[in-house]
Amino acid sequence: MLEIKNLHCELEDDSEVKILKGLSLTINPGEVHAIMGPNGSGKSTLSYVLSGRDGYAVTDGSATLEGADLLAMEPEERAAAGLFLAFQYPVEIPGVGNMTFLRTAVNAQRKARGEEELSAGDFLKIIRAKAKELQIDADMLKRPVNVGFSGGEKKRNEILQMAMLEPKMCILDETDSGLDVDAMKLVSDGVNALRDAGRSFLVITHYQRLLNPIKPDVVHIMSEGRIIKTGGPELALEVEENGYADLLAEAAA
Amino acid sequence: MMPRAKLKAQKVEAAEALLGALTLPTGGAWITKARTAAAARVASMGLPSKRDEYWRYTDPRRLTAPAAEAAKLHAADDEAPLFDGFDRLKLVFVDGVFDAQASDTLALSGVEICTLADAARTDLHWARDLFGALEARGQAPVERSLASLNTAHATQGLLIRVTATPPKPIALVYRRSEAAADAMVHHVIRVESGAEATLLENGPMAARFNQVTEIEIAASATLHPIRAQGRDHDRAGITHLFAKLGARAQQKSFNLSANGALIRNEAVIWLDGAEGSAHIAGATVGDGAFHHDDTVFVTHGAPRCESRQVFKKVLRRGAVGVFQGKILVDQIAQLTDGYQISQSLLLDEDAQFLAKPELEIYADDVKCSHGSTSGEIDQNQLFYLRARGVPEDRAKMLLVLAFLAEALEEIADPAYADDLRARLESWFKRRS
Numbered sequence: 001m002l003e004i005k006n007l008h009c010e011l012e013d014d015s016e017v018k019i020l021k022g023l024s025l026t027i028n029p030g031e032v033h034a035i036m037g038p039n040g041s042g043k044s045t046l047s048y049v050l051s052g053r054d055g056y057a058v059t060d061g062s063a064t065l066e067g068a069d070l071l072a073m074e075p076e077e078r079a080a081a082g083l084f085l086a087f088q089y090p091v092e093i094p095g096v097g098n099m100t101f102l103r104t105a106v107n108a109q110r111k112a113r114g115e116e117e118l119s120a121g122d123f124l125k126i127i128r129a130k131a132k133e134l135q136i137d138a139d140m141l142k143r144p145v146n147v148g149f150s151g152g153e154k155k156r157n158e159i160l161q162m163a164m165l166e167p168k169m170c171i172l173d174e175t176d177s178g179l180d181v182d183a184m185k186l187v188s189d190g191v192n193a194l195r196d197a198g199r200s201f202l203v204i205t206h207y208q209r210l211l212n213p214i215k216p217d218v219v220h221i222m223s224e225g226r227i228i229k230t231g232g233p234e235l236a237l238e239v240e241e242n243g244y245a246d247l248l249a250e251a252a253a
Numbered sequence: 254m255m256p257r258a259k260l261k262a263q264k265v266e267a268a269e270a271l272l273g274a275l276t277l278p279t280g281g282a283w284i285t286k287a288r289t290a291a292a293a294r295v296a297s298m299g300l301p302s303k304r305d306e307y308w309r310y311t312d313p314r315r316l317t318a319p320a321a322e323a324a325k326l327h328a329a330d331d332e333a334p335l336f337d338g339f340d341r342l343k344l345v346f347v348d349g350v351f352d353a354q355a356s357d358t359l360a361l362s363g364v365e366i367c368t369l370a371d372a373a374r375t376d377l378h379w380a381r382d383l384f385g386a387l388e389a390r391g392q393a394p395v396e397r398s399l400a401s402l403n404t405a406h407a408t409q410g411l412l413i414r415v416t417a418t419p420p421k422p423i424a425l426v427y428r429r430s431e432a433a434a435d436a437m438v439h440h441v442i443r444v445e446s447g448a449e450a451t452l453l454e455n456g457p458m459a460a461r462f463n464q465v466t467e468i469e470i471a472a473s474a475t476l477h478p479i480r481a482q483g484r485d486h487d488r489a490g491i492t493h494l495f496a497k498l499g500a501r502a503q504q505k506s507f508n509l510s511a512n513g514a515l516i517r518n519e520a521v522i523w524l525d526g527a528e529g530s531a532h533i534a535g536a537t538v539g540d541g542a543f544h545h546d547d548t549v550f551v552t553h554g555a556p557r558c559e560s561r562q563v564f565k566k567v568l569r570r571g572a573v574g575v576f577q578g579k580i581l582v583d584q585i586a587q588l589t590d591g592y593q594i595s596q597s598l599l600l601d602e603d604a605q606f607l608a609k610p611e612l613e614i615y616a617d618d619v620k621c622s623h624g625s626t627s628g629e630i631d632q633n634q635l636f637y638l639r640a641r642g643v644p645e646d647r648a649k650m651l652l653v654l655a656f657l658a659e660a661l662e663e664i665a666d667p668a669y670a671d672d673l674r675a676r677l678e679s680w681f682k683r684r685s
């Protein structure tokens with residue numbers, strides 16, 4: 001599904017700042033991978049580079065989604081190709097209603113893929129059902145995108161977008177942070193509901209608590225722009241218990 | 254800098270030259286008196302000059318020149334005219350001349366309407382207390398001599414008296430026919446106590462136009478003037494709206510301007526009675542050779558009144574937006590609530606926004622705030638939309654419309670706002 005090879009990136013405005021330094025990663029269809037790693041190791045940067053945010057220059061390496069060169073596409077083309085990023089910090093957009101935003105996004109993607117656009121009625125039916133599962137009320141759908149939403153509401157709104165867009169490759173950047181226990185359950189249920197043989201996940205997190213219900217197939221430890229260790233779910237437990245010190249020392253040795 | 258006396262002499266000379274080439278229209282006693290007085294005001298004030306402080310950001314030469322420059326006629330058939338879907342009393346002007354044939358009959362329950370031309374022939378008319386009177390009052394503390402020129406020489410316009418709330422809006426539709434028509438239109442509107450009306454105006458008036466609208470809103474009466482100026486690119490024009498509000502009177506005015514080589518809209522509002530409320534809002538979109546000036550002067554002359562100015566401009570490729578907005582609070586106007594915001598969204602580095610917000614307050618217990626900002630499209634918002642699959646052009650349009658939304662929300666009836674929003678959307682679609 002997603003294949004990242006030897007990816008290097010630096011800041012566009014400051015080539016001294018190198019963030020990704022040879023990152024490689026392969027996620028097969030249907031797999032759930034987790035990335036853990038100390039603050040500042042480049043996890044969010046990886047998610048931005050994959051989704052096409054300005055400001056980063058890729059100096060080496062490649063990233064493909066189902067064989068297609070992601071890095072050559074515009075952000076909207078990557079989305080239409082099936083890539084989705086649940087933002088670590090969802091953006092507020094005053095003046096644009098949540099519903100309008102989602103309908104525009106869903107239909108833009110359908111159009112780009114040559115599919116028929118959803119009618120207003122069908123869209124409404126689908127979004128109401130999915131919003132209900134995530135306990136997002138009608139008022140939140142009407143309000144401007146993320147404006148005045150609590151931290152947890154913003155994260156649930158990201159999952160709602162993911163559920164509506166039905167992407168193939170979902171990247172979740174710390175979607176668990178700032179969630180209370182109940183919201184955590186809504187989010188992990190939301191993710192599990194989308195699990196499918198044709199859909200893959202890359203879950204960036206600092207905590208075991210999201211990984212318990214989601215149960216990743218593979219866990220990667222990232223440090224200074226590279227994957228330094230890859231293992232099974234037990235790796236996450238090790239981090240939870242002992243922190244990164246041993247892993248980092250092992251990698252440095 | 255040029256000495257004041259010399260500047261004044263030049264302005265007066267220019268006025269004399271212009272007035273000398275015009276003959277005062279003939280009419281009944283009341284209007285002749287108003288016109289003669291207005292002509293005298295023009296002669297003593299002179300014509301505006303780029304050197305005037307009040308015209309610092311806008312060069313008035315095209316407006317004061319002896320003749321209009323031609324403005325290419327816009328093919329109107331690519332878009333249905335605005336407000337066409339509304340049940341309204343439709344009154345049509347072509348090149349600034351009332352077209353009775355194209356208009357509905359001048360009859361609407363609760364409303365008396367007559368043309369300025371007809372009223373001018375009479376010796377006595379209800380409008381005599383207003384025609385040129387509000388304009389004259391508006392000459393201090395800042396001179397607006399092009400409005401006096403209009404009072405002196407306009408022969409076209411409508412005099413509208415609303416005695417009871419009419420069942421539908423009064424809609425003035427402007428159309429063009431000649432490439433270089435020079436229009437002067439003068440409307441007077443009086444809304445009697447307790448009545449409520451909406452005034453719609455849309456379409457390009459002429460290659461060059463000078464419009465004055467004098468409005469009196471009596472106690473507890475309401476008038477919502479909604480105007481859309483567009484889409485002819487080369488047109489030049491100046492409009493003045495003079496409005497006097499009585500106690501508890503309300504006005505929510507809105508102006509949409511799309512394109513236009515040189516447009517200045519002045520709004521001069523007096524809150525004369527306690528608890529009046531005046532909202533003046535505008536949305537402007539300019540692309541290329543475009544200069545748009547909103548100049549607003551609100552005077553709080555009575556206690557417990559509210560005023561709001563909300564102006565939003567989206568500019569690109571060299572387009573220039575100007576906002577001069579003032580709130581003047583008289584000593585007696587305690588508990589005034591005054592608000593003013595002017596914001597521009599500059600879509601590229603060539604666009605320019607010039608703002609001069611001013612507060613002048615003589616009462617001690619008031620709440621007044623003003624703000625002015627100039628910004629670009631927010632890159633985080635743009636990326637968020639694109640990351641969800643919204644193409645860049647469409648994402649930008651969503652953000653631009655979101656930016657303008659705050660001004661459109663000032664419109665009292667959302668149905669008109671929807672019509673205007675759709676218009677803005679097609680304006681952007683044509684450009685992406």
Ligand SMILES: Nc1ncnc2c1ncn2[C@@H]1O[C@H](COP(=O)(O)OP(=O)(O)OP(=O)(O)O)[C@@H](O)[C@H]1O
Nearest residue numbers: 011017019037038039040041042043044045046055
């Ligand atoms: N636009 C930017 N400008 C300057 N520095 C940046 C920028 N983007 C990333 N960085 C730097 O690159 C490094 C990696 O940042 P990134 O946000 O990817 O880390 P992270 O692993 O997601 O951290 P966290 O766990 O705190 O979310 C940090 O040192 C950060 O300061």
Ligand SMILES: [Mg+2]
Nearest residue numbers: 043044045088
């Ligand atoms: Mg991060």
